[in-house]
Amino acid sequence: MNRFNDLADFSVAEIDSLLELAQRLEREPEPRALEGKVMSLLFLSPSLRTLASFQAAMQRLGGGSFVISPDMSIHGIETRPGIVMDGVAAEHIREAVPVIASYGDVMGIRAFAERRSLETEIADKEFEELADLVDTPLINMESAIQHPCQSLADWKTMDELEIPRTGGRFVLSWAYHPRPLPLAVPAATVKMAAMRGMDVVVLRPEGFELPEPIMAQARTLAQTSGGSVSETAERSEALQGAHVIYAKSWTSTQHYGNRAGDQALREELVDWCVDEPWFETAQADCRFMHCLPVRRGVVVADRVLDGPRSVVLAEARNRMYAQMAVLHRMLKG
Amino acid sequence: MNRFNDLADFSVAEIDSLLELAQRLEREPEPRALEGKVMSLLFLSPSLRTLASFQAAMQRLGGGSFVISPDMSIHGIETRPGIVMDGVAAEHIREAVPVIASYGDVMGIRAFAERRSLETEIADKEFEELADLVDTPLINMESAIQHPCQSLADWKTMDELEIPRTGGRFVLSWAYHPRPLPLAVPAATVKMAAMRGMDVVVLRPEGFELPEPIMAQARTLAQTSGGSVSETAERSEALQGAHVIYAKSWTSTQHYGNRAGDQALREELVDWCVDEPWFETAQADCRFMHCLPVRRGVVVADRVLDGPRSVVLAEARNRMYAQMAVLHRMLKG
């Protein structure tokens, strides 16, 4: 495996094999598997879980890692091609990325969307340009439209909870948040749940539709796996019989890149805070999922997050084991 | 051992066993003892010695660590319970701490006092609330009122210098500093020296009395160990026959949380700078101790700090070996 960028690049059998490896490494540590191996971690956007879980993942396998973020360069890193660098930036990404990559056996890159053009970001243009500069195996640690490590961890979490694949109802619900957030998690999540064979419902207010190319890809994945994908703004319809409510806020796609338009739409939607009544018609043991960080009392009520439905800590912990499996597969074969 | 929070939680025999282990690990490295093991390091307050010595300690035992500080989260970490998070903070400590803990086999937390209520801080309420969120073994890397790693290192340093336990005179002296500093080091130190069986004298100006609950705890520890604890503002009386002068500045307990009141008292006390005359009636080989960082020419004169009495570098180096012993005991039993 040379790239870990999108679960949809793999078959379900390949994902299952990764998940088995993850569970094996959780049960039976291999503290020398990657001895002398190095992961380079480039964070062009901030991180807590990803930063910690990748460092821990490499260490548990006997390897190491180093972290680079742009503020460590003398005066930031220039990204524009063909520019005369007589301003502040002293280094160009075209040198920085291959150099950093060259010190590692595997690289992880995190680069959020700049939210300028939806087309550019669905194509993950920024990340792909960086990826082109990397010769080693490469892991997408969250880009404009991908977050495969989160998805693999979420899949593992649902398997452990025995949440049904075929016939399992997975509601990805938009939630209120004071700021417009990227599309990476909802896009990756809808595809993951579809691939897992679940009946996926995207519940979101008007104006927050997921991009059609993402929905189309999810529908194709569902077809192969025996699942389904639908979209609605009707909460009561969506939540009926749900096995999982997966909450996440994201930017308005109708007003993409238009902060004022997004804000006007958003400020009417503060009641999109997942709370106990949301679970009334769901399965009795319906779970609450979220990728974290989560704003308490805004995205979800404390009583849900602190209650027995919430599996957010298991999801976060599974990031580490999922990533250990990916690293092991990439570097040990 | 599941918690390392307060030397007073252990017997002298248990401390001696830890110190033996520390010395053994110093003499006979065990570079694979903790292979594949990970320490999570959460710094809610800044650090240099603690940061470096814990990373080095894990590496010397074949393990690894990762460091998290709040500025690494997207917009800081919220700590207030029950709050609606519609402001700047995007993550709550109730998620952050268990997630970070879940990536490690052992966790270290540093969280200084906020110096609002003396009662709250003597009870170490802030740290204990964080500790309640942690499932792994936990090391207190300095809280409002505890600093057990410093105390263990100081004990080791005195043992190596053959400073007497019973009959050894330990003077913990307040020193001038332009800012009001926390109580953790003086509180931990007076208890450590009492537990070690020494005759402990707390030398401090009026208004800087150590809190009575701490002094009471120290007196109880002294009773068990055959030592004694007293307190005075009289320098000449305190220093007579001293084996150790341990300097440290701390906030006024009389004006606790009242910066102006503390300042008024403090600015008359610039002559509380440990200098050669302080040692005139002490033991000939009386040592100077300080936990570092120390302000030269303010807390202590250069000629003392640079002279043969000073053992501050040995204390700092012993932080690493003391912590290696704690980690080894926690993770290897």
Added chain:
Amino acid sequence: MNRFNDLADFSVAEIDSLLELAQRLEREPEPRALEGKVMSLLFLSPSLRTLASFQAAMQRLGGGSFVISPDMSIHGIETRPGIVMDGVAAEHIREAVPVIASYGDVMGIRAFAERRSLETEIADKEFEELADLVDTPLINMESAIQHPCQSLADWKTMDELEIPRTGGRFVLSWAYHPRPLPLAVPAATVKMAAMRGMDVVVLRPEGFELPEPIMAQARTLAQTSGGSVSETAERSEALQGAHVIYAKSWTSTQHYGNRAGDQALREELVDWCVDEPWFETAQADCRFMHCLPVRRGVVVADRVLDGPRSVVLAEARNRMYAQMAVLHRMLKG
């Protein structure tokens, strides 16, 4: 080996032995060579390549490292001797450096020039004062006038490209840059190429002469090795028959420490940007070298940097292997 500060401290045979070791470690990993060993990394100036390559180097050999920079101390680190520390800084370098050193088996220090006095900086006074505080083996990670790790990596790069030692023409060319940069790289490079037995030409505008003590040292090294050292402002003369054009900007030595004087001279020199025409009379396979970071379109044209002449990425990658050899020699003998 206890100090790695200046290639000129070693014989060519010793350098060759280090380079052989570097190549062996590149071909045949030794992931347990330094198990349980720790490198302390003190960065008093910012870094990307050095930070990443040393961390990776230790990990590849089975050891670890930790990083300290002054902003990690509570309020910065005081460096002035004999000062009364009643201001902002809470820690003095006289404590900080030996404490940090004491947690490692080997230390690396980076400390750029402050560009106040050329004499002080040629004597590397600031670095030497820090070095005096260190008891462990010590690696200069770039100081006012030294950068031995870069030089060793550059030597390795040229060997691999089979660029001739005796008879090889090495042109170290000044290049335009909007800011006055330190002398460490040009000083280290001219000495390295002279020691390698090459015919070294320093090409620079008037006012940017390298300091005479450095040139004298380079000439002495050349005498021993069978090379030569000359200096000119005539581009066409310099470049004729070149095997390597090594570009680097540096401060005006004529206006040393005088920013306005340097600026006045410098702003006339924007055409000192290495471009294809510079290579017209050089060897057909003449290489372009630079230590990075490099300003595109300012120091060098994109078409050179992105073309087949450029070996800047190989130089950067060789930093890691060169440093692995130094660490292995220091800690394994």
